[in-house]
Amino acid sequence: xxxxxxxxxxxxxxxxxxxxxxxxxxxxxxxxxxxxxxxxxxxxxxxxxxxxxxxxxxxxxxxxxxx
Amino acid sequence: xxxxxxxxxxxxxxxxxxxxxxxxxxxxxxxxxxxxxxxxxxxxxxxxxxxxxxxxxxxxxxxxxxxxxxxxxxxxxxxxxxxxxxxxxxxxxxxxxxxxxxxxxxxxxxxxxxxxxxxxxxxxxxxxxxxxxxxxxxxxxxxxxxxxxxxxxxxxxxxxxxxxxxxxxxxxxxxxxxxxxxxxxxxxxxxxxxxxxxxxxxxxxxxxxxxxxxxxxxxxxxxxxxxxxxxxxxxxxxxxxxxxxxxxxxxxxxxxxxxxxxxxxxxxxxxxxxxxxxxxxxxxxxxxxxxxxxxxxxxxxxxxxxxxxxxxxxxxxxxxxxxxxxxxxxxxxxxxxxxxxxxxxxxxxxxxxxxxxxxxxxxxxxxxxxxxxxxxxxxxxxxxxxxx
Ligand SMILES: Cc1cc2nc3c(=O)[nH]c(=O)nc-3n(C[C@H](O)[C@H](O)[C@H](O)COP(=O)(O)OP(=O)(O)OC[C@H]3O[C@@H](n4cnc5c(N)ncnc54)[C@H](O)[C@@H]3O)c2cc1C
Ligand code: SF4
Ligand code: SF4
Numbered sequence: 001x002x003x004x005x006x007x008x009x010x011x012x013x014x015x016x017x018x019x020x021x022x023x024x025x026x027x028x029x030x031x032x033x034x035x036x037x038x039x040x041x042x043x044x045x046x047x048x049x050x051x052x053x054x055x056x057x058x059x060x061x062x063x064x065x066x067x
Numbered sequence: 068x069x070x071x072x073x074x075x076x077x078x079x080x081x082x083x084x085x086x087x088x089x090x091x092x093x094x095x096x097x098x099x100x101x102x103x104x105x106x107x108x109x110x111x112x113x114x115x116x117x118x119x120x121x122x123x124x125x126x127x128x129x130x131x132x133x134x135x136x137x138x139x140x141x142x143x144x145x146x147x148x149x150x151x152x153x154x155x156x157x158x159x160x161x162x163x164x165x166x167x168x169x170x171x172x173x174x175x176x177x178x179x180x181x182x183x184x185x186x187x188x189x190x191x192x193x194x195x196x197x198x199x200x201x202x203x204x205x206x207x208x209x210x211x212x213x214x215x216x217x218x219x220x221x222x223x224x225x226x227x228x229x230x231x232x233x234x235x236x237x238x239x240x241x242x243x244x245x246x247x248x249x250x251x252x253x254x255x256x257x258x259x260x261x262x263x264x265x266x267x268x269x270x271x272x273x274x275x276x277x278x279x280x281x282x283x284x285x286x287x288x289x290x291x292x293x294x295x296x297x298x299x300x301x302x303x304x305x306x307x308x309x310x311x312x313x314x315x316x317x318x319x320x321x322x323x324x325x326x327x328x329x330x331x332x333x334x335x336x337x338x339x340x341x342x343x344x345x346x347x348x349x350x351x352x353x354x355x356x357x358x359x360x361x362x363x364x365x366x367x368x369x370x371x372x373x374x375x376x377x378x379x380x381x382x383x384x385x386x387x388x389x390x391x392x393x394x395x396x397x398x399x400x401x402x403x404x405x406x407x408x409x410x411x412x413x414x415x416x417x418x419x420x421x422x423x424x425x426x427x428x429x430x431x432x433x434x435x436x437x438x439x440x441x442x443x444x445x446x447x448x449x450x451x452x453x454x455x
Binding site for chain 1: 318
């Protein structure tokens with residue numbers, strides 16, 4: 001599922017698996033397992049808190065149909 | 068059944084596990100990552116005197132020693148905080164990969180069990196104790212404990228699972244990128260800090276030496292203020308200043324700068340270190356407070372087990388201990404942080420300029436602020452009572 005046709009995706013080539021995005025997600029929609037960030041589209045509200053927090057610019061909001 | 072399950076094997080977790088085990092408790096520490104201490108999420112600076120209170124210093128995990136700090140206003144005005152005499156190093160730059168492992172080993176030596184590559188994924192309270200759900204390489208199982216210490220860092224979920232809201236707002240976190248840079252020029256006796264709304268909105272840029280011509284060069288920005296990601300600000304800075312530097316490691320991370328939280332306990336649960344937002348809102352330093360909190364959590368866990376009382380009410384003793392120790396400083400530095408955040412670059416220039424070129428002595432937030440207040444009573448009148 002997505003919100004208003006949008007979803008948050010991670011660019012794994014940019015992600016430095018630091019966990020900063022986890023700290024700001026009030027919906028508990030993301031999880032970091034070692035180097036692997038997971039975003040749960042069911043829980044994600046596309047509030048963009050994580051997108052603004054990511055130090056590496058690895059997160060982006062895209063149209064849900066894009067990927 | 069374990070007396071204590073410690074979640075997270077950073078400084079807070081290892082110190083909690085060590086202290087609890089030393090007090091005779093049956094302890095399990097679980098770490099999500101396959102390697103304790105790696106990847107590093109830290110600039111590795113720490114006060115020499117404070118560290119020595121917790122662990123015998125071992126050169127194996129000391130990368131460098133410094134005598135003080137140099138702080139720069141947006142216009143380049145400099146103030147120095149340093150001991151006057153050579154040989155008076157006040158700070159260490161650690162090798163956290165080795166340091167964190169050393170602390171975990173101390174916990175093991177004291178008798179704690181440790182498992183890595185294992186995440187705590189759930190908590191369930193039942194009949195006065197807790198079932199902690201663990202997951203390791205696809206396998207899930209539960210362990211029972213009287214007490215859980217959530218030392219799971221900035222990405223903590225233990226607090227939330229126990230009913231303590233630890234989500235950070237965009238004005239309560241520093242978004243950080245850091246490069247370990249070699250082949251750069253600087254005086255390795257000092258740490259360096261650059262301030263400015265243009266170069267590091269809501270945070271600062273640092274350089275912490277790790278040896279001759281090699282240093283952690285990093286930045287923290289506040290997401291509520293930043294216009295682009297931390298990495299871009301850092302790239303702008305190093306492109307201008309350290310053109311010939313080579314980046315040999317990239318580090319990223321988030322530091323909680325929320326200040327003192329109301330409580331770090333719930334029934335059967337204590338939070339310690341970054342999980343309890345124990346890092347300092349001004350400096351972003353969290354290692355020492357994590358060690359302190361871990362130790363207090365271990366002590367209170369032992370008392371709770373002895374009294375067979377794991378209620379939030381009993382565990383408030385832990386709140387009292389950490390609050391009496393560094394809670395006041397977190398509160399004070401949060402107010403100071405808000406004050407500094409309200410200043411434009413011109414005001415920062417004026418503040419630092421008032422003391423430019425001087426050596427103010429002791430490297431502490433309190434010392435520098437007192438000097439700034441004395442030199443700029445009008446600008447800082449509203450916070451003076453916090454420091455005198
Ligand atoms: C860029 C940067 C620079 C910094 N520079 C400094 C500095 O110079 N000086 C200083 O004092 N502080 C600094 N800090 C802060 C410092 O790194 C932290 O305050 C400190 O590491 C906190 O220790 P901790 O034990 O609370 O958490 P951490 O060291 O973060 O340890 C938490 C551990 O818990 C594990 N974990 C998380 N979730 C789970 C789970 N569900 N199950 C099992 N394990 C889990 C994690 O994998 C991690 O190993 C910096 C931070 C950053 C990001
Ligand atoms: S904040 Fe960015 S770099 Fe850090 S784990 Fe999340 S996506 Fe990766
Ligand atoms: S967009 Fe909001 S809800 Fe979705 S993962 Fe990011 S912080 Fe969580």
